[in-house]
């Protein structure tokens with residue numbers, strides 16, 4: 001089968017991606033955070049113009065699906081009114097920034113982010129997916145999240161600048177951090193990094209200056225219970241706007257921060273996990289499944305009931321994808337196990353993508369879920 005086209009640009013709000021169910025409009029919350037009012041505004045936009053759901057992306061952005069071409073202008077206006085979108089489309093494309101979830105107004109992380117946002121318009125043109133992570137919180141929560149240049153803390157709490165793909169970084173002070181980051185961007189461009197597209201890929205062929213790799217990085221940690229709010233998981237990365245609205249309308253939520261790994265951190269007082277969300281360590285967060293039938297007109301069967309049942313069977317580190325057709329929208333790449341809906345069941349692809357050749361055809365859910373003799 002033919003693999004889908006991998007586009008070399010990142011969709012945004014001004015430049016949405018066309019999908020089977022309409023336009024996908026991506027929203028990049030400022031510093032990864034929405035106020036309660038902004039979250040409610042976004043729910044209202046999705047309910048009026050989209051599918052009444054918000055998707056959480058791997059880069060901690062939010063997407064509205066199912067927007068018609070005719071409504072795109074109205075969606076842009078609504079996002080601008082809610083202060084969820086840059087007035088300048090060029091800036092929207094450059095604002096690929098992940099922040100540690102436990103930042104506080106006025107702290108070092110916040111100051112670094114403000115300085116970086118202020119510098120973005122002065123940077124040279126970079127590949128569309130080029131991004132930054134400011135991972136300077138109590139734990140290195142973003143070490144495995146997608147980013148090309150990282151600001152992190154070392155084991156002693158000192159600040160280091162890290163090129164993605166490098167095991168060590170360069171010591172910097174808070175004041176020198178953004179000038180050093182700009183210098184690293186210049187090095188990337190001047191050494192041909194734009195041809196490689198991403199920093200980690202570029203480093204495979206082009207060594208960094210030796211003194212930029214001196215301080216070891218901390219070992220990545222998965223986000224855990226936070227002193228700063230309530231951490232919840234978003235099964236399949238899809239937020240039902242009614243569930244989010246009910247959570248916020250309760251009155252205690254002040255802000256919602258979006259994290260990689262399909263997680264949200266709600267700040268406020270005395271919050272408990274709302275309906276429609278899961279625990280931050282629930283195995284279902286490791287399962288990919290698109291809308292499937294009946295939501296997507298191209299689906300050859302439902303996906304999420306099987307995905308939920310299979311989540312319980314996952315081995316540690318195993319990746320699982322259940323797709324409604326061979327397009328593989330939820331995870332357009334290889335997984336350890338991929339089930340693809342067919343008119344009479346599911347095809348199974350081992351260590352491949354939905355469009356790859358299956359090792360078994362037309363399996364029913366009963367057969368798929370049947371315990372093995374060892375299990």
Ligand code: SF4
Nearest residue numbers: 290296324325328329
């Ligand atoms: S992969 Fe899923 S969401 Fe994408 S077109 Fe196929 S059925 Fe629809």
